[in-house]
Amino acid sequence: MDLSFLQISPGRALAPAVDWLNAHFHGVFAAIGRGVEAALSALEFVLLVLPAPAVIAIAALAVFFLIGWRLAVLIAACLGFVLLMGLWRETMQAIALVTVAVILSVAIAFPLGVLAARRPKVEAVLRPVLDIMQTVPPWVYLIPAVMIFGLGRVPAIMATIIYGIPPMLRLTTLAFRQVPVAFRELGAAIGASPRAVLFRIEIPTAMPTLLVGLNQCILLSLAMVVLAGLVGAGGLGAEVTRGLTRMEMGLGLRAGLAIVAVALLMDRLSRGILQQGRDKGGKS
């Protein structure tokens, strides 16, 4: 495939489009930006208001009671590691960024994924769009995002969302396709409303696959958040960028290892929840 085509020609068409959007919908974008900023700040505040050891203890205890001791130990180890590295604040910022980005990705991808599973035409339209979203190199998203939202955390989140949507959307569609016909028939036969069918039959049945999608969405978002350090999003990405631009091997390495720790933490945590869902559902 000729990727250079994708990068050059649409860019020429896209730049005026972005300008036009900026000119006419500035208010909308500003409002979105403020909302995202507020959510981020709130989450960061929660993560940073307590001293780090207290946060680690709370997280480990919660995981211990909800999932199991192995995962609790792992979580404590990962968080303890970043604390010792002296990157606590940056790590919490990165976690806040990823969390907000994932929530927004899911909020967009889930309904679209369900719609695509129900209407083949919607899926036919979405599929090429998703293909493009996944093939374009991720930092390319940063350019229009910065053009619209300026530098900072908001464009980083926007680019991250765009990157996180495709896996979540695809797996949502797959998950809903996999719900056995007999279950939907059961819903109709007992006189369930479409809402009851969605919430009591389809979502619970689709849950394992949905959680796989969530896991992928989280990991891809984390990768993107690191990249977003380039546009001043702060957090661990900023440290990596700093290490890179100043050629500070030590800083770059520390930040890199902290990112690995966060990735490990988020991956295992979402898998732990996934496993929990499976166990509850029996071995079927």
Next chain:
Amino acid sequence: MNESRAEVLVDCQSLWKIFGDKTEAAIRAVSERGATKADVLQQFNCVVGVSGASLQVRRGEIFCIMGLSGSGKSTLIRMLNRLIDPSLGKVLVKGEDLSRLDTARLREMRARHIGMVFQSVALLPNRTVLENAGFGLEVQGVPRAERNAAARASLAKVGLSEWLDRYPSELSGGMQQRVGLARALTSDPEIILMDEPFSALDPLIRRQLQDEFRQLTKELGKSAVFITHDLDEAIRIGDRIAIMKDGAIIQTGTAEEIILNPADQYVADFVAGISRVHLVKAHSVMIPVAEFRHQHPDIALDTLPAAAPDADVAALIGQITEAAQGAVAVVDQGQAVGVITMRNLLLSLREAPAAQGGDHG
């Protein structure tokens, strides 16, 4: 008989279901010029799932629909609760035309009056046996305590009281299907639709479930439409049986009627291997009293042992071999209505040549 006077709960009148792209033209061809299944396939490239099926299910009756795979049974039963909309024809449930119900009323009809049990059971894997059995009430918004009580009661009826907190994956196939039945019973519907519920089970378990199902349905006074591809099962369970072939019902009647008077060669071949000794009853074997008197003027009727009109051939064989005169009187409400001789009995066991005439279907 009793059942013929009972209220008709489900009445379907010349139902058609046509699948394909050009169904409208196909339906017009059927209704205006009586096109057949073959015509429809050839001219419109549409598959006819059900063609011109009519049946009546009465209160308290178990109505079996028997046919080979692809004969349209699943399509037909799904039109009885409008999971599938008929292309042509009408379904009346408790006197109400299903096609005229709006979404809310149709949902209520399904929730309260028509239960359904599936071949695939369709138990939700993330719910316990108790939660599955109460699922119908749950989606109707019945409070937890109330629906759990109802679910417990119906699970007790199918013998699963010890398994309430297990998950479906921990149960055997037979037990899962019992949960499916309990789920249908929990909402206390008058009519239960069963689409080959026992087809995937081992023969032994299957037999047990057939007997339990029949007993339970009769005890609770429910009506059921029961689909099967197995004639033995239909005979064991059904009060009446409809035989389907290529989307059409080719004969409806009791097992006895179908065996004694198969509508065509197809039905005759089907019933050929079925043992008659428990199916054929005294009233279809006996000869009129006058005829017996004429043949045997020397034998006094009141010296013969008496049998009921619905005594089966197995019982009659027992009685007649004990009787000195080699004959049994059939007595209904103190009146001799006919006589059965050894010769009549032997004739009843001989398989009738197919399509010997007579009225059926």
